[in-house]
Amino acid sequence: MNWKDYGNEKAEFLYHTPDEWEMSEKLWTVRGGQTITKPGYQAGPKRMDGYSIHIVKEGRLLFESGSGGRQFLLRNGDLFCMFPGRTYYYRRPDNCSKLLMSWIVVEGPGTEELLQTAGLTPDEPCLPGRFDAAMQSALDDLFQLMRSGSGADSGEGLRHSLAMQSALLRFFFALLAKDDGARRPESRDWVRRSLRYADLHAAEGLTVEQLAAIVGMNRNYFSTAFAQRVGVSPSQYLAKSRMTKAAEMLKESSASVTEIAYSLGYANPFAFTRAFTRHYGMPPTAYREKAPRE
Template sequence: MSDSFIILSGGALMKDYGNEIAEFLYYAPGTADKRCALWPVRAGTTATKPGYSAGPKKIESYSLHFVSRGQVHLEYEGGSVVLNAGNAFCLYPMRTYTYRFVPSPENLEMSWLVLDGPGAEGMLDMIGFKPETPFVEGRPGARAQGTLKRILSLLRNPSPGDLSAVLRLQSLLYRLFAKLAEGRSEPADSEEAQQGWLKRSLEYIELHAAEGISVTQAAEAAGVSRTHFSSAFSEHTGMSPALYIAQVRLDKAKRMLADTAASVTEIAYSLGYSSVYAFTRAFKHRYALTPTDYRAAARGLVVEPSPRTEP
Protein backbone atom coordinates (compact mmCIF):
# COMPACT_ATOMS: atom_id res chain seq x y z
CA MET A 1 0.00 0.00 0.00
CA SER A 2 1.23 3.51 -0.83
CA ASP A 3 2.56 5.65 2.01
CA SER A 4 0.01 8.32 0.99
CA PHE A 5 -2.73 6.28 2.72
CA ILE A 6 -3.39 6.31 6.46
CA ILE A 7 -5.70 3.81 8.18
CA LEU A 8 -7.31 5.22 11.33
CA SER A 9 -8.61 3.18 14.26
CA GLY A 10 -12.23 3.60 13.16
CA GLY A 11 -11.48 1.94 9.82
CA ALA A 12 -11.21 5.14 7.78
CA LEU A 13 -8.83 4.95 4.84
CA MET A 14 -7.40 8.46 4.58
CA LYS A 15 -5.43 9.64 1.56
CA ASP A 16 -3.11 12.63 1.34
CA TYR A 17 -4.37 14.95 -1.42
CA GLY A 18 -1.80 17.68 -0.79
CA ASN A 19 -3.97 20.30 0.89
CA GLU A 20 -5.95 17.79 2.93
CA ILE A 21 -5.90 14.24 4.21
CA ALA A 22 -9.33 12.85 3.41
CA GLU A 23 -11.56 9.81 3.04
CA PHE A 24 -14.20 9.71 0.30
CA LEU A 25 -17.04 7.18 0.51
CA TYR A 26 -19.48 6.61 -2.35
CA TYR A 27 -22.92 4.99 -2.08
CA ALA A 28 -25.10 3.63 -4.88
CA PRO A 29 -28.73 3.94 -3.72
CA GLY A 30 -30.90 1.05 -4.87
CA THR A 31 -34.63 0.62 -5.40
CA ALA A 32 -35.28 0.16 -1.67
CA ASP A 33 -33.34 3.32 -0.79
CA LYS A 34 -35.31 5.36 -3.32
CA ARG A 35 -38.61 4.25 -1.84
CA CYS A 36 -37.62 6.28 1.23
CA ALA A 37 -37.73 10.04 1.73
CA LEU A 38 -33.96 10.52 1.59
CA TRP A 39 -30.79 8.53 1.09
CA PRO A 40 -27.01 9.03 1.16
CA VAL A 41 -24.99 9.63 -1.98
CA ARG A 42 -21.48 10.02 -0.58
CA ALA A 43 -19.71 10.92 2.64
CA GLY A 44 -16.30 11.33 4.16
CA THR A 45 -13.93 13.05 6.54
CA THR A 46 -11.11 15.52 6.06
CA ALA A 47 -8.18 16.89 8.04
CA THR A 48 -7.14 20.02 6.19
CA LYS A 49 -3.79 21.76 5.96
CA PRO A 50 -3.05 25.49 6.09
CA GLY A 51 -4.21 27.15 2.88
CA TYR A 52 -7.01 24.62 2.26
CA SER A 53 -9.89 25.98 0.15
CA ALA A 54 -12.78 24.41 -1.78
CA GLY A 55 -14.74 26.24 -4.46
CA PRO A 56 -16.34 28.23 -5.81
CA LYS A 57 -18.46 25.26 -6.79
CA LYS A 58 -22.00 23.93 -7.16
CA ILE A 59 -23.25 20.45 -6.30
CA GLU A 60 -26.34 18.48 -7.31
CA SER A 61 -27.42 17.21 -3.88
CA TYR A 62 -27.51 18.34 -0.23
CA SER A 63 -24.10 18.22 1.45
CA LEU A 64 -24.11 18.40 5.26
CA HIS A 65 -20.73 19.38 6.74
CA PHE A 66 -19.89 18.99 10.44
CA VAL A 67 -16.96 20.97 11.85
CA SER A 68 -15.17 18.85 14.45
CA ARG A 69 -12.02 20.97 14.97
CA GLY A 70 -10.75 24.39 13.99
CA GLN A 71 -12.65 27.03 12.03
CA VAL A 72 -14.02 27.29 8.49
CA HIS A 73 -15.00 30.39 6.53
CA LEU A 74 -18.10 29.68 4.45
CA GLU A 75 -19.12 31.94 1.57
CA TYR A 76 -22.61 31.37 0.20
CA GLU A 77 -24.96 33.25 -2.10
CA GLY A 78 -25.92 36.31 -0.10
CA GLY A 79 -23.41 36.20 2.74
CA SER A 80 -20.54 34.58 4.61
CA VAL A 81 -19.86 33.25 8.09
CA VAL A 82 -17.02 31.82 10.18
CA LEU A 83 -18.03 28.54 11.84
CA ASN A 84 -16.39 26.79 14.78
CA ALA A 85 -16.10 23.25 16.10
CA GLY A 86 -19.58 21.83 16.74
CA ASN A 87 -21.22 24.00 14.04
CA ALA A 88 -22.65 22.58 10.84
CA PHE A 89 -23.43 23.89 7.36
CA CYS A 90 -25.21 22.58 4.28
CA LEU A 91 -24.42 23.09 0.60
CA TYR A 92 -27.70 23.24 -1.33
CA PRO A 93 -28.12 21.98 -4.91
CA MET A 94 -27.00 24.29 -7.72
CA ARG A 95 -25.95 27.16 -5.44
CA THR A 96 -22.43 28.54 -5.41
CA TYR A 97 -20.26 28.04 -2.33
CA THR A 98 -16.68 28.48 -1.24
CA TYR A 99 -15.27 27.35 2.09
CA ARG A 100 -11.73 27.60 3.35
CA PHE A 101 -9.41 26.99 6.27
CA VAL A 102 -9.24 29.79 8.87
CA PRO A 103 -5.81 30.08 10.56
CA SER A 104 -6.25 29.08 14.22
CA PRO A 105 -4.42 27.02 16.87
CA GLU A 106 -6.17 23.89 15.53
CA ASN A 107 -6.26 22.69 11.95
CA LEU A 108 -9.69 22.39 10.36
CA GLU A 109 -11.28 18.92 10.52
CA MET A 110 -14.73 18.09 9.12
CA SER A 111 -17.00 15.20 8.25
CA TRP A 112 -19.65 15.40 5.56
CA LEU A 113 -22.70 13.51 4.38
CA VAL A 114 -24.29 14.14 1.00
CA LEU A 115 -28.03 13.39 0.80
CA ASP A 116 -30.65 13.22 -1.91
CA GLY A 117 -34.34 12.39 -2.09
CA PRO A 118 -37.71 14.19 -2.01
CA GLY A 119 -37.68 14.57 1.77
CA ALA A 120 -34.13 15.88 2.17
CA GLU A 121 -34.83 19.63 1.99
CA GLY A 122 -37.85 19.39 4.29
CA MET A 123 -35.82 17.53 6.91
CA LEU A 124 -33.03 20.12 6.69
CA ASP A 125 -35.57 22.92 7.02
CA MET A 126 -37.00 21.40 10.21
CA ILE A 127 -33.62 21.48 11.94
CA GLY A 128 -32.85 25.06 10.93
CA PHE A 129 -30.97 24.94 7.63
CA LYS A 130 -32.24 27.28 4.89
CA PRO A 131 -30.84 27.98 1.41
CA GLU A 132 -30.54 31.65 2.43
CA THR A 133 -28.79 30.80 5.76
CA PRO A 134 -27.24 27.36 5.22
CA PHE A 135 -25.65 26.92 8.64
CA VAL A 136 -26.57 26.13 12.24
CA GLU A 137 -24.48 27.36 15.14
CA GLY A 138 -24.50 26.10 18.72
CA ARG A 139 -23.19 22.53 18.86
CA PRO A 140 -25.50 20.39 16.70
CA GLY A 141 -22.55 18.70 15.03
CA ALA A 142 -21.10 17.60 18.37
CA ARG A 143 -24.41 15.93 19.33
CA ALA A 144 -24.53 14.08 16.01
CA GLN A 145 -20.93 12.82 15.87
CA GLY A 146 -21.60 9.36 17.29
CA THR A 147 -24.45 8.66 14.86
CA LEU A 148 -22.48 10.11 11.94
CA LYS A 149 -19.60 7.72 12.69
CA ARG A 150 -22.01 4.76 12.57
CA ILE A 151 -23.34 5.95 9.19
CA LEU A 152 -19.80 6.24 7.83
CA SER A 153 -19.04 2.74 9.10
CA LEU A 154 -22.02 1.32 7.20
CA LEU A 155 -20.98 3.16 4.04
CA ARG A 156 -17.47 1.70 4.31
CA ASN A 157 -18.96 -1.78 4.32
CA PRO A 158 -21.96 -1.68 1.96
CA SER A 159 -24.28 -4.68 1.52
CA PRO A 160 -25.84 -4.29 -1.94
CA GLY A 161 -29.30 -5.85 -2.15
CA ASP A 162 -29.58 -6.36 1.62
CA LEU A 163 -32.90 -4.82 2.68
CA SER A 164 -32.02 -4.98 6.37
CA ALA A 165 -28.85 -2.94 5.67
CA VAL A 166 -30.92 -0.31 3.84
CA LEU A 167 -33.31 -0.06 6.79
CA ARG A 168 -30.45 0.14 9.31
CA LEU A 169 -29.01 2.99 7.27
CA GLN A 170 -32.40 4.71 7.15
CA SER A 171 -32.80 4.39 10.93
CA LEU A 172 -29.39 6.01 11.43
CA LEU A 173 -30.24 8.87 9.07
CA TYR A 174 -33.37 9.67 11.07
CA ARG A 175 -31.41 9.31 14.31
CA LEU A 176 -28.90 11.81 12.93
CA PHE A 177 -31.66 14.33 12.24
CA ALA A 178 -33.16 13.66 15.69
CA LYS A 179 -29.80 14.50 17.27
CA LEU A 180 -29.55 17.67 15.20
CA ALA A 181 -33.08 18.64 16.25
CA GLU A 182 -32.50 18.30 19.99
CA GLY A 183 -33.60 21.45 21.77
CA ARG A 184 -35.52 22.76 18.76
CA SER A 185 -39.29 23.25 18.64
CA GLU A 186 -41.81 25.07 16.53
CA PRO A 187 -42.76 28.43 18.04
CA ALA A 188 -46.19 27.75 19.52
CA ASP A 189 -47.53 31.21 18.71
CA SER A 190 -46.62 31.30 15.02
CA GLU A 191 -49.43 30.98 12.48
CA GLU A 192 -47.44 28.41 10.50
CA ALA A 193 -46.83 26.29 13.61
CA GLN A 194 -50.48 26.45 14.66
CA GLN A 195 -51.69 25.43 11.22
CA GLY A 196 -49.19 22.56 11.34
CA TRP A 197 -50.35 21.05 14.62
CA LEU A 198 -54.02 21.66 13.81
CA LYS A 199 -53.57 19.74 10.58
CA ARG A 200 -51.85 16.91 12.46
CA SER A 201 -54.63 16.78 15.03
CA LEU A 202 -57.39 16.67 12.39
CA GLU A 203 -55.59 13.84 10.59
CA TYR A 204 -55.06 12.00 13.87
CA ILE A 205 -58.74 12.27 14.78
CA GLU A 206 -59.90 11.13 11.33
CA LEU A 207 -57.61 8.11 11.61
CA HIS A 208 -58.31 7.11 15.22
CA ALA A 209 -61.78 8.43 16.13
CA ALA A 210 -63.24 4.93 15.94
CA GLU A 211 -60.78 3.72 18.57
CA GLY A 212 -62.26 5.78 21.39
CA ILE A 213 -59.48 8.36 21.58
CA SER A 214 -59.66 11.14 24.15
CA VAL A 215 -59.07 14.87 23.79
CA THR A 216 -55.88 14.46 25.82
CA GLN A 217 -54.55 11.90 23.34
CA ALA A 218 -55.37 14.21 20.42
CA ALA A 219 -53.54 17.07 22.15
CA GLU A 220 -50.50 14.86 22.75
CA ALA A 221 -50.49 13.85 19.09
CA ALA A 222 -50.55 17.54 18.15
CA GLY A 223 -47.67 18.26 20.54
CA VAL A 224 -49.39 21.03 22.55
CA SER A 225 -50.99 21.30 25.98
CA ARG A 226 -54.60 20.14 26.39
CA THR A 227 -55.77 23.62 27.40
CA HIS A 228 -54.16 25.35 24.41
CA PHE A 229 -55.30 22.55 22.12
CA SER A 230 -58.96 22.82 23.18
CA SER A 231 -59.03 26.61 22.87
CA ALA A 232 -57.30 26.87 19.48
CA PHE A 233 -59.11 23.81 18.09
CA SER A 234 -62.53 25.22 19.00
CA GLU A 235 -61.64 28.58 17.46
CA HIS A 236 -60.47 26.91 14.23
CA THR A 237 -63.25 24.32 13.75
CA GLY A 238 -66.20 25.97 15.50
CA MET A 239 -66.69 23.07 17.90
CA SER A 240 -64.93 21.51 20.85
CA PRO A 241 -62.48 18.64 20.25
CA ALA A 242 -64.82 16.21 22.04
CA LEU A 243 -67.74 17.12 19.77
CA TYR A 244 -65.50 16.94 16.70
CA ILE A 245 -64.34 13.43 17.62
CA ALA A 246 -67.95 12.37 18.16
CA GLN A 247 -68.95 13.90 14.82
CA VAL A 248 -66.19 12.07 12.95
CA ARG A 249 -67.44 8.78 14.38
CA LEU A 250 -71.00 9.58 13.34
CA ASP A 251 -69.90 10.57 9.83
CA LYS A 252 -68.16 7.20 9.53
CA ALA A 253 -71.36 5.54 10.76
CA LYS A 254 -73.41 7.35 8.08
CA ARG A 255 -71.07 6.14 5.34
CA MET A 256 -71.14 2.56 6.62
CA LEU A 257 -74.92 2.58 6.88
CA ALA A 258 -75.34 3.98 3.39
CA ASP A 259 -72.55 2.14 1.56
CA THR A 260 -72.13 -1.25 3.26
CA ALA A 261 -74.24 -4.21 4.33
CA ALA A 262 -72.71 -4.27 7.82
CA SER A 263 -75.26 -4.72 10.57
CA VAL A 264 -76.01 -1.93 13.03
CA THR A 265 -74.37 -4.03 15.75
CA GLU A 266 -71.20 -4.49 13.67
CA ILE A 267 -71.04 -0.78 12.88
CA ALA A 268 -71.52 0.16 16.52
CA TYR A 269 -68.62 -1.99 17.72
CA SER A 270 -66.43 -1.16 14.70
CA LEU A 271 -66.66 2.51 15.64
CA GLY A 272 -65.77 1.96 19.28
CA TYR A 273 -69.19 2.38 20.90
CA SER A 274 -69.66 0.45 24.13
CA SER A 275 -73.03 -0.95 23.04
CA VAL A 276 -75.60 -0.82 20.26
CA TYR A 277 -77.78 1.25 22.59
CA ALA A 278 -75.02 3.87 23.06
CA PHE A 279 -74.51 4.07 19.29
CA THR A 280 -78.24 4.32 18.52
CA ARG A 281 -78.74 7.00 21.16
CA ALA A 282 -75.82 9.13 19.86
CA PHE A 283 -76.93 8.70 16.23
CA LYS A 284 -80.57 9.58 16.90
CA HIS A 285 -79.58 12.59 19.02
CA ARG A 286 -77.56 13.98 16.11
CA TYR A 287 -79.78 13.11 13.15
CA ALA A 288 -83.29 12.56 14.66
CA LEU A 289 -83.32 9.09 13.03
CA THR A 290 -82.28 5.69 14.29
CA PRO A 291 -79.45 4.03 12.33
CA THR A 292 -81.97 1.56 10.85
CA ASP A 293 -84.29 4.35 9.69
CA TYR A 294 -81.36 6.32 8.28
CA ARG A 295 -80.21 3.30 6.27
CA ALA A 296 -83.70 2.83 4.86
CA ALA A 297 -83.88 6.51 3.85
CA ALA A 298 -80.37 6.53 2.36
CA ARG A 299 -80.57 3.27 0.42
CA GLY A 300 -79.79 3.90 -3.20
CA LEU A 301 -78.58 7.47 -2.52
CA VAL A 302 -75.10 8.99 -2.20
CA VAL A 303 -74.93 10.37 1.32
CA GLU A 304 -72.56 13.27 1.93
CA PRO A 305 -70.98 13.71 5.41
CA SER A 306 -72.79 16.32 7.47
CA PRO A 307 -71.06 19.66 8.13
CA ARG A 308 -69.01 19.74 11.32
CA THR A 309 -71.09 22.22 13.33
CA GLU A 310 -72.44 21.99 16.81
CA PRO A 311 -76.11 21.00 17.10
Protein backbone atom coordinates in the same frame (compact mmCIF):
# COMPACT_ATOMS: atom_id res chain seq x y z
CA MET B 1 -10.88 3.69 5.76
CA ASN B 2 -9.92 4.80 2.26
CA TRP B 3 -8.33 8.23 2.71
CA LYS B 4 -6.81 9.90 -0.35
CA ASP B 5 -4.79 13.05 -0.86
CA TYR B 6 -6.53 15.59 -3.10
CA GLY B 7 -3.97 18.38 -2.89
CA ASN B 8 -5.71 20.81 -0.55
CA GLU B 9 -7.21 18.10 1.63
CA LYS B 10 -6.91 14.50 2.68
CA ALA B 11 -10.40 13.04 2.52
CA GLU B 12 -12.53 9.94 2.52
CA PHE B 13 -15.47 10.06 0.09
CA LEU B 14 -18.21 7.48 0.64
CA TYR B 15 -21.17 6.66 -1.60
CA HIS B 16 -24.44 4.80 -1.25
CA THR B 17 -27.06 3.83 -3.80
CA PRO B 18 -30.41 3.61 -2.00
CA ASP B 19 -32.61 0.72 -3.05
CA GLU B 20 -36.33 0.81 -3.76
CA TRP B 21 -37.17 0.10 -0.12
CA GLU B 22 -35.17 3.08 1.13
CA MET B 23 -36.59 5.36 -1.55
CA SER B 24 -40.11 4.42 -0.53
CA GLU B 25 -39.36 6.29 2.71
CA LYS B 26 -39.25 10.08 3.15
CA LEU B 27 -35.47 10.46 3.25
CA TRP B 28 -32.35 8.48 2.46
CA THR B 29 -28.55 8.83 2.41
CA VAL B 30 -26.64 9.12 -0.87
CA ARG B 31 -23.09 9.95 0.23
CA GLY B 32 -20.90 11.15 3.05
CA GLY B 33 -17.32 11.56 4.11
CA GLN B 34 -14.73 13.34 6.18
CA THR B 35 -11.79 15.59 5.49
CA ILE B 36 -8.59 16.88 7.03
CA THR B 37 -7.91 20.12 5.19
CA LYS B 38 -4.64 21.79 4.30
CA PRO B 39 -3.76 25.51 4.17
CA GLY B 40 -5.57 27.18 1.28
CA TYR B 41 -8.49 24.74 1.37
CA GLN B 42 -11.66 26.04 -0.28
CA ALA B 43 -14.74 24.71 -2.04
CA GLY B 44 -17.09 26.43 -4.46
CA PRO B 45 -18.87 28.38 -5.58
CA LYS B 46 -21.06 25.32 -6.12
CA ARG B 47 -24.61 24.03 -5.97
CA MET B 48 -25.82 20.83 -4.36
CA ASP B 49 -28.16 18.19 -5.78
CA GLY B 50 -29.19 17.08 -2.29
CA TYR B 51 -29.19 18.35 1.29
CA SER B 52 -25.54 18.41 2.33
CA ILE B 53 -25.11 18.51 6.12
CA HIS B 54 -21.58 19.42 7.23
CA ILE B 55 -20.10 19.35 10.72
CA VAL B 56 -17.03 21.27 11.81
CA LYS B 57 -15.22 18.76 14.03
CA GLU B 58 -12.16 20.86 14.76
CA GLY B 59 -10.93 24.29 13.70
CA ARG B 60 -12.78 27.10 11.93
CA LEU B 61 -14.53 27.55 8.60
CA LEU B 62 -15.72 30.60 6.66
CA PHE B 63 -19.04 29.71 5.04
CA GLU B 64 -20.81 31.89 2.47
CA SER B 65 -24.46 31.21 1.69
CA GLY B 66 -26.51 32.39 -1.28
CA SER B 67 -25.97 34.97 -3.96
CA GLY B 68 -26.17 37.75 -1.35
CA GLY B 69 -22.87 36.61 0.11
CA ARG B 70 -23.98 36.22 3.72
CA GLN B 71 -20.99 34.89 5.69
CA PHE B 72 -20.71 32.73 8.80
CA LEU B 73 -17.65 31.86 10.87
CA LEU B 74 -18.10 28.30 12.11
CA ARG B 75 -16.19 26.56 14.91
CA ASN B 76 -15.92 23.18 16.64
CA GLY B 77 -19.30 21.49 16.95
CA ASP B 78 -21.09 23.83 14.56
CA LEU B 79 -23.26 22.39 11.84
CA PHE B 80 -24.40 23.82 8.52
CA CYS B 81 -26.54 22.63 5.64
CA MET B 82 -26.32 23.39 1.93
CA PHE B 83 -29.75 23.26 0.29
CA PRO B 84 -30.46 22.32 -3.34
CA GLY B 85 -30.69 25.19 -5.80
CA ARG B 86 -28.48 27.65 -3.88
CA THR B 87 -24.89 28.70 -4.42
CA TYR B 88 -22.36 28.13 -1.63
CA TYR B 89 -18.70 28.79 -0.98
CA TYR B 90 -16.56 27.90 2.01
CA ARG B 91 -12.89 27.96 2.95
CA ARG B 92 -10.43 27.47 5.74
CA PRO B 93 -9.30 30.86 7.17
CA ASP B 94 -5.65 31.75 6.71
CA ASN B 95 -5.05 31.91 10.47
CA CYS B 96 -6.63 28.49 11.13
CA SER B 97 -4.02 25.82 11.91
CA LYS B 98 -6.33 22.83 11.46
CA LEU B 99 -9.80 22.12 10.04
CA LEU B 100 -11.57 18.74 10.23
CA MET B 101 -15.06 18.18 8.87
CA SER B 102 -17.56 15.36 8.31
CA TRP B 103 -20.66 15.40 6.11
CA ILE B 104 -23.61 13.44 4.81
CA VAL B 105 -25.81 14.18 1.82
CA VAL B 106 -29.48 13.29 2.19
CA GLU B 107 -32.32 13.27 -0.32
CA GLY B 108 -36.04 12.61 -0.16
CA PRO B 109 -39.33 14.53 0.12
CA GLY B 110 -39.29 14.65 3.93
CA THR B 111 -35.75 15.95 4.36
CA GLU B 112 -36.40 19.68 4.26
CA GLU B 113 -39.26 19.41 6.74
CA LEU B 114 -36.99 17.67 9.27
CA LEU B 115 -34.25 20.22 8.72
CA GLN B 116 -36.69 23.08 9.23
CA THR B 117 -37.95 21.49 12.44
CA ALA B 118 -34.34 21.37 13.65
CA GLY B 119 -33.91 25.06 12.75
CA LEU B 120 -32.03 24.72 9.45
CA THR B 121 -33.49 26.64 6.51
CA PRO B 122 -32.04 28.08 3.28
CA ASP B 123 -31.97 31.52 4.94
CA GLU B 124 -30.65 30.22 8.29
CA PRO B 125 -28.36 27.35 7.29
CA CYS B 126 -26.19 27.12 10.44
CA LEU B 127 -26.63 25.69 13.94
CA PRO B 128 -23.86 26.63 16.39
CA GLY B 129 -22.70 23.98 18.85
CA ARG B 130 -25.34 21.46 17.82
CA PHE B 131 -23.15 18.43 17.07
CA ASP B 132 -22.86 15.86 19.87
CA ALA B 133 -21.79 12.29 20.66
CA ALA B 134 -25.14 10.78 19.62
CA MET B 135 -24.85 12.33 16.15
CA GLN B 136 -21.23 11.17 15.94
CA SER B 137 -22.29 7.60 16.76
CA ALA B 138 -24.94 7.66 14.03
CA LEU B 139 -22.42 9.10 11.54
CA ASP B 140 -19.87 6.42 12.44
CA ASP B 141 -22.46 3.73 11.70
CA LEU B 142 -23.50 5.36 8.42
CA PHE B 143 -19.89 5.62 7.28
CA GLN B 144 -19.13 2.01 8.19
CA LEU B 145 -22.22 0.80 6.35
CA MET B 146 -21.25 2.79 3.24
CA ARG B 147 -17.75 1.31 3.40
CA SER B 148 -19.05 -2.25 3.65
CA GLY B 149 -21.67 -2.04 0.88
CA SER B 150 -24.92 -3.98 0.76
CA GLY B 151 -23.70 -7.30 -0.62
CA ALA B 152 -25.23 -9.41 -3.37
CA ASP B 153 -27.62 -11.48 -1.25
CA SER B 154 -31.15 -10.03 -1.24
CA GLY B 155 -31.67 -10.71 2.46
CA GLU B 156 -28.36 -9.11 3.31
CA GLY B 157 -29.24 -6.15 1.08
CA LEU B 158 -32.48 -5.55 2.95
CA ARG B 159 -30.71 -5.75 6.30
CA HIS B 160 -28.17 -3.25 5.02
CA SER B 161 -30.95 -0.89 3.88
CA LEU B 162 -32.65 -1.17 7.25
CA ALA B 163 -29.37 -0.44 9.03
CA MET B 164 -28.72 2.59 6.81
CA GLN B 165 -32.18 3.95 7.48
CA SER B 166 -31.87 3.28 11.21
CA ALA B 167 -28.56 5.15 11.47
CA LEU B 168 -29.90 8.10 9.45
CA LEU B 169 -33.00 8.37 11.63
CA ARG B 170 -30.82 8.21 14.75
CA PHE B 171 -28.80 11.12 13.39
CA PHE B 172 -31.94 13.23 12.89
CA PHE B 173 -33.39 12.12 16.22
CA ALA B 174 -30.24 13.39 17.95
CA LEU B 175 -30.36 16.60 15.92
CA LEU B 176 -33.97 17.25 16.91
CA ALA B 177 -33.39 16.19 20.53
CA LYS B 178 -30.90 19.02 20.87
CA ASP B 179 -33.48 21.59 19.76
CA ASP B 180 -33.12 24.61 22.03
CA GLY B 181 -36.87 24.81 22.57
CA ALA B 182 -37.36 27.86 20.37
CA ARG B 183 -40.68 27.74 18.59
CA ARG B 184 -40.16 26.90 14.93
CA PRO B 185 -42.78 27.94 12.39
CA GLU B 186 -45.18 26.71 15.05
CA SER B 187 -48.42 26.83 13.15
CA ARG B 188 -47.19 24.27 10.65
CA ASP B 189 -45.70 21.97 13.26
CA TRP B 190 -48.43 21.38 15.83
CA VAL B 191 -51.31 21.76 13.37
CA ARG B 192 -49.79 19.19 11.02
CA ARG B 193 -49.13 16.82 13.92
CA SER B 194 -52.62 17.15 15.34
CA LEU B 195 -54.30 16.64 11.95
CA ARG B 196 -52.20 13.58 11.25
CA TYR B 197 -52.88 12.12 14.67
CA ALA B 198 -56.59 12.83 14.38
CA ASP B 199 -56.77 11.12 10.98
CA LEU B 200 -54.97 8.06 12.33
CA HIS B 201 -56.79 7.70 15.64
CA ALA B 202 -60.19 9.41 15.38
CA ALA B 203 -61.81 6.02 14.84
CA GLU B 204 -60.51 4.92 18.25
CA GLY B 205 -62.65 7.39 20.18
CA LEU B 206 -59.98 10.09 20.41
CA THR B 207 -61.08 13.12 22.44
CA VAL B 208 -60.18 16.80 22.09
CA GLU B 209 -58.42 16.63 25.48
CA GLN B 210 -56.24 13.76 24.30
CA LEU B 211 -55.44 15.50 21.02
CA ALA B 212 -54.44 18.69 22.85
CA ALA B 213 -52.19 16.68 25.17
CA ILE B 214 -50.46 15.05 22.18
CA VAL B 215 -49.22 18.45 20.99
CA GLY B 216 -48.58 19.72 24.53
CA MET B 217 -51.27 22.40 24.73
CA ASN B 218 -54.00 23.47 27.11
CA ARG B 219 -57.38 22.21 25.84
CA ASN B 220 -59.04 25.62 25.64
CA TYR B 221 -56.09 27.30 23.91
CA PHE B 222 -55.72 24.34 21.56
CA SER B 223 -59.41 24.44 20.58
CA THR B 224 -59.29 28.15 19.82
CA ALA B 225 -56.01 28.02 17.90
CA PHE B 226 -57.05 24.89 15.99
CA ALA B 227 -60.30 26.49 14.85
CA GLN B 228 -58.45 29.63 13.72
CA ARG B 229 -55.94 27.69 11.62
CA VAL B 230 -58.05 24.79 10.32
CA GLY B 231 -61.43 26.51 9.99
CA VAL B 232 -63.40 24.01 12.11
CA SER B 233 -63.25 23.06 15.77
CA PRO B 234 -61.28 19.99 16.89
CA SER B 235 -64.50 18.14 17.75
CA GLN B 236 -65.88 18.86 14.28
CA TYR B 237 -62.66 17.65 12.65
CA LEU B 238 -62.65 14.45 14.74
CA ALA B 239 -66.28 13.81 13.84
CA LYS B 240 -65.51 14.36 10.15
CA SER B 241 -62.56 11.95 10.33
CA ARG B 242 -64.75 9.29 11.93
CA MET B 243 -67.41 9.77 9.27
CA THR B 244 -64.81 9.52 6.50
CA LYS B 245 -63.59 6.25 7.98
CA ALA B 246 -67.17 5.02 8.34
CA ALA B 247 -67.89 5.74 4.68
CA GLU B 248 -64.72 3.89 3.64
CA MET B 249 -65.73 0.84 5.70
CA LEU B 250 -69.23 0.83 4.25
CA LYS B 251 -67.91 0.99 0.68
CA GLU B 252 -64.86 -1.25 1.00
CA SER B 253 -65.79 -3.91 3.57
CA SER B 254 -68.60 -6.31 4.32
CA ALA B 255 -68.71 -5.32 8.02
CA SER B 256 -72.18 -4.79 9.40
CA VAL B 257 -73.42 -1.41 10.59
CA THR B 258 -73.17 -2.70 14.16
CA GLU B 259 -69.56 -3.80 13.65
CA ILE B 260 -68.64 -0.46 12.10
CA ALA B 261 -70.33 1.46 14.93
CA TYR B 262 -68.38 -0.32 17.64
CA SER B 263 -65.15 -0.21 15.58
CA LEU B 264 -65.43 3.57 15.47
CA GLY B 265 -65.99 3.91 19.20
CA TYR B 266 -69.74 4.63 19.26
CA ALA B 267 -71.67 3.48 22.31
CA ASN B 268 -74.23 1.67 20.15
CA PRO B 269 -75.36 1.35 16.51
CA PHE B 270 -78.18 3.86 17.02
CA ALA B 271 -75.77 6.65 18.03
CA PHE B 272 -73.64 5.84 14.99
CA THR B 273 -76.63 5.82 12.64
CA ARG B 274 -77.82 9.21 13.93
CA ALA B 275 -74.36 10.74 13.51
CA PHE B 276 -73.89 9.24 10.04
CA THR B 277 -77.32 10.36 8.85
CA ARG B 278 -76.70 13.87 10.15
CA HIS B 279 -73.37 14.04 8.30
CA TYR B 280 -74.27 12.38 4.95
CA GLY B 281 -78.01 12.98 4.80
CA MET B 282 -78.84 9.27 4.63
CA PRO B 283 -78.48 6.26 6.96
CA PRO B 284 -75.51 3.89 6.62
CA THR B 285 -77.47 1.14 4.88
CA ALA B 286 -78.71 3.53 2.19
CA TYR B 287 -75.20 4.92 1.72
CA ARG B 288 -73.81 1.41 1.22
CA GLU B 289 -76.49 0.59 -1.37
CA LYS B 290 -75.82 3.82 -3.25
CA ALA B 291 -72.01 3.82 -3.02
CA PRO B 292 -71.25 1.30 -5.81
CA ARG B 293 -73.16 3.45 -8.33
CA GLU B 294 -71.16 6.59 -7.46
